[in-house]
Amino acid sequence: MNFERIPTVPTADEVLDRALRRAAAKMREKKQKKRASEEFVRAAYLSVHDKLVSVIQGFPEMDNLPRFYQDLFDIIWGTEHLRKALGAVGWAARWTKDHKGGLAKDVRFSSDEDATASRKKAVARLASVVHQIDDQLLYLNEVRNVMRKLPVIEDVFTIVVAGFPNVGKSSFIRRVSSAEPEIASYPFTTKGVIIGHRIERREKIQLIDTPGLLDRPAEERNTIEKQAISAIINTADVILFILDPSTYCGFPLEDQMRLLDEIRELVHVPIIAVVNKSDVKTLEGYKAMSTASGEGVEEVLEMLLSEKPAPGAAHHPGRQGYSDPDEEPADKESYDRPSIKWRESGLRPPRRDEIEK
Numbered sequence: 199m200n201f202e203r204i205p206t207v208p209t210a211d212e213v214l215d216r217a218l219r220r221a222a223a224k225m226r227e228k229k230q231k232k233r234a235s236e237e238f239v240r241a242a243y244l245s246v247h248d249k250l251v252s253v254i255q256g257f258p259e260m261d262n263l264p265r266f267y268q269d270l271f272d273i274i275w276g277t278e279h280l281r282k283a284l285g286a287v288g289w290a291a292r293w294t295k296d297h298k299g300g301l302a303k304d305v306r307f308s309s310d311e312d313a314t315a316s317r318k319k320a321v322a323r324l325a326s327v328v329h330q331i332d333d334q335l336l337y338l339n340e341v342r343n344v345m346r347k348l349p350v351i352e353d354v355f356t357i358v359v360a361g362f363p364n365v366g367k368s369s370f371i372r373r374v375s376s377a378e379p380e381i382a383s384y385p386f387t388t389k390g391v392i393i394g395h396r397i398e399r400r401e402k403i404q405l406i407d408t409p410g411l412l413d414r415p416a417e418e419r420n421t422i423e424k425q426a427i428s429a430i431i432n433t434a435d436v437i438l439f440i441l442d443p444s445t446y447c448g449f450p451l452e453d454q455m456r457l458l459d460e461i462r463e464l465v466h467v468p469i470i471a472v473v474n475k476s477d478v479k480t481l482e483g484y485k486a487m488s489t490a491s492g493e494g495v496e497e498v499l500e501m502l503l504s505e506k507p508a509p510g511a512a513h514h515p516g517r518q519g520y521s522d523p524d525e526e527p528a529d530k531e532s533y534d535r536p537s538i539k540w541r542e543s544g545l546r547p548p549r550r551d552e553i554e555k
């Protein structure tokens with residue numbers, strides 16, 4: 199899944215400017231004045247139609263997306279909200295298509311004196327329709343800017359790395375990845391998500407960080423974070439939980455253990471808990487590694503890979519299995535996903551200048 203190629207969504211004025219420029223060029227090709235006006239209308243409507251269709255086609259088809267993205271889109275924007283915005287653009291595209299012929303004919307069958315007025319009327323109607331979706335176009339462009347930066351998650355064996363901040367999650371991913379990990383972002387945490395890959399016995403595996411999410415007790419998490427965790431957990435075949443008994447990370451070991459217990463309650467996939475920073479301190483009963491020196495790291499990876507199903511077999515049966523104790527039962531009547539309305543929540547897609555940084 200690669201959202202990087204979603205093209206910029208133009209504003210209503212940009213759509214219209216482009217259409218009118220094209221129409222003017224077409225108009226110049228016709229000698230006869232009325233024919234020229236008719237051509238102008240056709241070309242302007244066609245250009246708007248095609249541009250709006252290309253906007254819609256630039257976005258992925260929500261129903262065909264992997265579950266992770268469906269969940270994520272629902273958390274960030276509310277799938278219905280997104281559908282409505284795309285639907286509005288579709289409505290405007292259809293309108294231009296349905297009215298193009300009729301309005302062009304109005305110009306053709308008007309008297310010579312009225313031809314210009316008919317053309318102007320057709321253009322005014324077009325402008326009015328396009329301006330009606332101005333908000334949706336702006337919104338979709340903001341959505342696009344966030345989508346481009348979302349992590350690219352593949353449907354391969356996936357290790358999700360969890361633990362308190364600074365325990366060494368990203369150091370682990372960097373150490374075992376065959377190339378420099380990619381850094382993406384979720385709009386709901388300020389930290390970058392690190393995604394590493396490695397080819398293991400000719401199969402690709404992926405490692406995903408859980409920045410600023412699986413590092414706090416449940417009661418401190420808000421709804422968005424809970425949903426985000428569910429989306430991420432659903433990608434995991436196995437979870438690596440890293441403990442830092444040296445407490446250099448800044449968090450007492452009891453708190454880390456409590457979080458581990460909590461995650462155990464939460465998921466159905468295997469959890470492998472190990473200790474990092476073994477150069478400083480180890481903990482009895484836990485496999486130790488040091489992501490600084492590399493000691494024990496490959497063994498930990500082996501433990502994780504032992505959870506990998508045989509080639510060709512399905513993912514771990516627990517995958518997609520996440521139980522949120524607060525979650526409503528999933529029957530049709532009562533199960534209403536608390537989708538986040540981006541304007542009302544503090545949550546918003548980042549501005550362009552924030553992304554470009």
Ligand SMILES: Nc1nc2c(ncn2[C@@H]2O[C@H](COP(=O)(O)OP(=O)(O)OP(=O)(O)O)[C@@H](O)[C@H]2O)c(=O)[nH]1
Nearest residue numbers: 362363364365366367368369475476488489490491
């Ligand atoms: N002594 C020691 N320090 C380590 C080791 N591994 C990582 N560190 C240090 O721990 C700090 C945090 O490491 P990160 O890999 O960034 O930790 P993280 O869990 O990804 O942190 P967040 O992304 O902020 O949650 C860094 O300063 C590392 O240098 C280790 O094996 N031994």
